[in-house]
Amino acid sequence: MILPSETxxxxxxxxxxxxxxxxxxxxxxxxxVSVWGPGKKVEVAEKMNVQFASDLNEAVKESDVVLLSVPIxxxxxxxxxxxxxxxxxxxxxxxxxLKSEPMEAMMKYAALGVEVLGTHPMFGPTMPxxxxxxxxxxxxxxxxxxxxxxxxxxxxxxxxxxxxxxxxKHDEIMAVVQALTHFAYISVxxxxxxxxxxxxxxxxxxxxxxxxxxxxxxxxxAQSPELYASIQENPKSKMVRDAYIEECVKLAKRADEGDxxxxxxxxxxxxxxxxxxxxxxxxxxxxxxxxxxxxxxxV
Amino acid sequence: MILPSETxxxxxxxxxxxxxxxxxxxxxxxxxVSVWGPGKKVEVAEKMNVQFASDLNEAVKESDVVLLSVPIxxxxxxxxxxxxxxxxxxxxxxxxxLKSEPMEAMMKYAALGVEVLGTHPMFGPTMPxxxxxxxxxxxxxxxxxxxxxxxxxxxxxxxxxxxxxxxxKHDEIMAVVQALTHFAYISVxxxxxxxxxxxxxxxxxxxxxxxxxxxxxxxxxAQSPELYASIQENPKSKMVRDAYIEECVKLAKRADEGDxxxxxxxxxxxxxxxxxxxxxxxxxxxxxxxxxxxxxxxV
Numbered sequence: 317m318i319l320p321s322e323t324x325x326x327x328x329x330x331x332x333x334x335x336x337x338x339x340x341x342x343x344x345x346x347x348x349v350s351v352w353g354p355g356k357k358v359e360v361a362e363k364m365n366v367q368f369a370s371d372l373n374e375a376v377k378e379s380d381v382v383l384l385s386v387p388i389x390x391x392x393x394x395x396x397x398x399x400x401x402x403x404x405x406x407x408x409x410x411x412x413x414l415k416s417e418p419m420e421a422m423m424k425y426a427a428l429g430v431e432v433l434g435t436h437p438m439f440g441p442t443m444p445x446x447x448x449x450x451x452x453x454x455x456x457x458x459x460x461x462x463x464x465x466x467x468x469x470x471x472x473x474x475x476x477x478x479x480x481x482x483x484x485k486h487d488e489i490m491a492v493v494q495a496l497t498h499f500a501y502i503s504v505x506x507x508x509x510x511x512x513x514x515x516x517x518x519x520x521x522x523x524x525x526x527x528x529x530x531x532x533x534x535x536x537x538a539q540s541p542e543l544y545a546s547i548q549e550n551p552k553s554k555m556v557r558d559a560y561i562e563e564c565v566k567l568a569k570r571a572d573e574g575d576x577x578x579x580x581x582x583x584x585x586x587x588x589x590x591x592x593x594x595x596x597x598x599x600x601x602x603x604x605x606x607x608x609x610x611x612x613x614x615v
Numbered sequence: 616m617i618l619p620s621e622t623x624x625x626x627x628x629x630x631x632x633x634x635x636x637x638x639x640x641x642x643x644x645x646x647x648v649s650v651w652g653p654g655k656k657v658e659v660a661e662k663m664n665v666q667f668a669s670d671l672n673e674a675v676k677e678s679d680v681v682l683l684s685v686p687i688x689x690x691x692x693x694x695x696x697x698x699x700x701x702x703x704x705x706x707x708x709x710x711x712x713l714k715s716e717p718m719e720a721m722m723k724y725a726a727l728g729v730e731v732l733g734t735h736p737m738f739g740p741t742m743p744x745x746x747x748x749x750x751x752x753x754x755x756x757x758x759x760x761x762x763x764x765x766x767x768x769x770x771x772x773x774x775x776x777x778x779x780x781x782x783x784k785h786d787e788i789m790a791v792v793q794a795l796t797h798f799a800y801i802s803v804x805x806x807x808x809x810x811x812x813x814x815x816x817x818x819x820x821x822x823x824x825x826x827x828x829x830x831x832x833x834x835x836x837a838q839s840p841e842l843y844a845s846i847q848e849n850p851k852s853k854m855v856r857d858a859y860i861e862e863c864v865k866l867a868k869r870a871d872e873g874d875x876x877x878x879x880x881x882x883x884x885x886x887x888x889x890x891x892x893x894x895x896x897x898x899x900x901x902x903x904x905x906x907x908x909x910x911x912x913x914v
Contacts, residue, residue, distance in 0.1 A: 389875070438822035442900050448907035450822040479820055489820050492812050497828045499866065500799045505885035506862035511855060513791050516891050521778055521788050523737035523749040528902065529796045529831060532824075534895025537886035541879035548870040548878065556810060557867045563805035564863060567798065568856045571847040576688070579847065580840035586804035587836035592815050596833025599910070601741050603827065606905045608747035611898070 318469050324348045326369060326379040328386060328394060331360040333540075334411060335385030337441040340364055342383070345470055350375055376401045381463075384410040388418075388546035395421040404429030407463040411435050413494065413547050415454045415483040423456050431463045432456030434483060436490075440539060447475030454483050491552035498544055499557055501533045508533070524604050524611070617768050623647045625668055625678040627685060627693060630659040632839075633710060634684030636740040639663055641682070644769055649674055675700045680762075683709040687717075687845035694720040703728030706762040710734050712793065712846050714753045714782040722755050730762045731755030733782060735789075739838060746774030753782050790851035797843055798856055800832045807832070823903050823910070 325342050329335040330351025343349045343366060350367040351360070352375060361368035369375035376382055376398050386394050391412050399408055399422060408426050412418045415434045422432045434454030443449060451471050455464045464480075471478045481489070508515060515530065522530065536544065547553075563582075570578040587593055624641050628634040629650025642648045642665055649666040650659070651674060660667035668674035675681055675697050685693050690711050698707055698721060707725050711717045714733045721731045733753030742748060750770050754763045763779075770777045780788070807814060814829065821829065835843065847856075862881075869877040886892055 438820070439824065442896065444904070448823060448910075450820060452820060477819075477822075481820070489817055492807070492810065493817060493821055493825050493829075496803060496806065497825060499863075499870075500803050501828075502882055502885065503859060503863045503866055504795060504799050505889055506866060506881055507795065507855070507859040508791070509885045509888035510858050510862060511791065512888075515889055518788055518792060519891075520776075521737075521749060521751060521780070522792055523776075524747060525738065525831075526792050526796060528827075528899075529800075530792075531895040531899045531902070532828060534889050534892040535899040537882065537889050538892035538896040541882040541886075542875075544882060545870075545875045545878040549873065549875075554871055556806070557863075557870065559809050560802060560806040561860070561863050561867060563809055564798075564802045564856075564860050567802055567805060568860060571798075571844075571856065572853055574848065576841075576844045576848075579844040582805055583801055583836065583840040583843060586801065586808045587840075589808035589811075590804055590814055590833050590836050592818075593833040593837035596830040597741065597837040600827075600830045600834040602909075603830070603902070603906055605743070606909055607902055610901075610905055611747075 318466055318473070319346045321346075322348060323380045324350070324378065325381040325383060326375045327351045327383045328372075328398065329353055330366075330383075330385065331355060331357040331368075332385060333441040334437075335383075336360060336364060338383060338385060338411060338437075339366055341446065342381075345474075347381070350379075372398075373401060377403060379406060381407045381409065384408075384412075384418075387542055388412050388414060388549065391418045392421040396425050399425035399430070400427050402427050402430045405431075405462075407431045407433060407460075409433040409435050409463075409467075411437055413490065413543070414550050415452075415481075415486040416551065419454055419456065419483040423459065426456075426459070430459075431461065432459045433463055433467060434486075435467070436486065438494075445474070446471060448477070450477045450479065452486055453478060453480050454486055455480065457482075487550050488552050490547070491550045491556045494547050495550050495553035496556050496560060498536060498547060499553075499560065501536050502544065504533050505537045524607050525600075528604065528607065617765055617772070618645045620645075621647060622679045623649070623677065624680040624682060625674045626650045626682045627671075627697065628652055629665075629682075629684065630654060630656040630667075631684060632740040633736075634682075635659060635663060637682060637684060637710060637736075638665055640745065641680075644773075646680070649678075671697075672700060676702060678705060680706045680708065683707070683711075683717075686841055687711050687713060687848065690717045691720040695724050698724035698729065699726050701726050701729045704730075704761075706730045706732060706759075708732040708734050708762075708766075710736055712789065712842070713849050714751075714780075714785040715850065718753055718755065718782040722758065725755075725758070729758075730760065731758045732762055732766060733785075734766070735785065737793075744773070745770060747776075749776045749778065751785055752777060752779050753785055754779065756781075786849050787851050789846070790849045790855045793846050794849050794852035795855050795859060797835060797846060798852075798859065800835050801843065804832050804836045823906050824899075827903065827906065
């Protein structure tokens with residue numbers, strides 16, 4: 317058995333989208349879960365069949381794990397209030413998309429003997445299960461002996477891909493994997509608006525490959541602007557945005573001037589750098605085929 | 616029966632990727648297909664079990680349909696050489712991604728009584744069939760009586776989504792649907808290079824949603840730079856690129872300044888304009904789920 321019986325977990329922010337997803341997940345793993353949220357939405361707790369912690373301080377003191385699922389900008393503040401009151405041997409973890417800042421706060425404020433595990437689930441609460449998803453774990457240096465392997469084993473057992481990184485490397489990679497992709501897509505959405513382009517109407521003229529690309533723009537726009545804004549606050553992401561805009565300007569200049577050779581040169585250099593492009597083509601072909609066979613005409 | 620028996624088609628550029636795809640497709644539809652290509656790759660014709668037209672002029676004169684599958688920049692020139700020699704009652708069609716310029720050339724040079732049908736298949740030759748794909752048809756004004764319905768019926772029968780547009784409207788829509796999405800993705804690829812970001816290594820840290828987004832960047836980079844350069848030559852696409860870069864700069868400024876409210880405002884405005892964003896989220900969730908269930912570990 318992975319988990320000692322009667323292990324308790326308090327999810328702060330557990331009535332929100334991500335928080336309630338994890339409350340349900342860990343309840344399914346065998347934790348005795350309670351939740352707390354600033355809106356006091358007791359009905360959300362009742363629906364999940366978990367307790368709503370009416371006394372937050374008491375619940376913090378009693379829990380084996382305190383999981384923070386609060387907006388990034390509030391994370392440090394909540395850590396400062398909560399972490400000093402936790403009991404030795406317990407675990408403090410967050411589920412924030414950035415890691416340097418929350419890790420620093422958790423390491424600073426967590427009481428002596430409290431373990432620290434930064435966690436970045438790279439998926440949102442619209443995913444039905446953790447299977448096939450990636451979870452990045454950032455164990456507190458020398459402060460995560462017992463709990464790292466418990467959480468890792470649990471996530472892996474349920475089909476997740478678990479990767480362990482340090483906070484700085486995490487933020488460096490996410491400045492590209494998340495911040496750059498989001499930035500490019502949100503800007504496409506903003507351009508569609510500034511051009512007053514009728515997306516719904518133009519779907520008639522899209523083949524599946526364009527439908528998929530445009531749906532990923534809509535997908536991001538349909539989700540929490542707060543989350544997407546906070547992912548851009550990654551300290552490494554300014555440099556990435558700058559590099560992106562510089563490349564956009566360069567590419568546009570060549571296209572504007574009808575410099576076909578120059579345009580192709582940029583594309584070829586990028587292709588050469590993107591080593592597994594041929595596999596990407598095969599994989600995306602397979603994805604498009606799956607989509608054609610299974611797409612819903614009803615949505 | 617859609618097609619009169621013994622109808623002949625000459626595919627100019629029929630030994631290339633797109634050209635040979637259509638040669639095979641129309642052969643399957645019952646056409647007596649021959650192909651011609653500047654590289655004289657007779658072996659490609661033999662492999663498809665169609666004739667290689669050794670005498671191009673003769674083949675043009677004898678064919679019921681001449682289909683042009685040549686690079687955009689050569690299309691007008693080939694039209695000028697070929698179109699005047701076609702016989703009355705025959706059809707001249709192209710499969711170019713832009714429509715204004717080739718339509719103008721076809722209308723100008725096609726001999727009297729020759730029908731003209733601009734065709735834009737919105738998929739590449741890596742797609743196994745036409746099923747589920749979109750084909751845009753641009754009939755020559757008052758010059759496509761007989762053949763429009765034959766082609767339309769054939770494509771629809773085989774499961775394609777067929778849309779009829781005029782050349783200008785086509786180019787206007789494609790400046791966004793194709794040119795903008797490609798531009799944003801190629802720029803991501805160029806930024807990955809300029810940042811020296813190791814894509815293959817970082818895949819470990821991507822969940823499916825990021826894998827899919829990055830694979831679409833790789834997908835484009837893996838294909839013909841010439842084709843992607845030519846799509847940017849759409850006369851309407853400069854304005855679209857300009858609008859995109861302007862939005863990138865605006866969004867980056869807000870992120871750089873830590874103006875979370877301002878960032879969220881741009882995103883909310885874009886979301887409001889993108890009307891079917893909630894359906895886009897549901898559809899992309901379904902796509903990601905399909906991918907998790909079916910993805911290949913072997914590629």
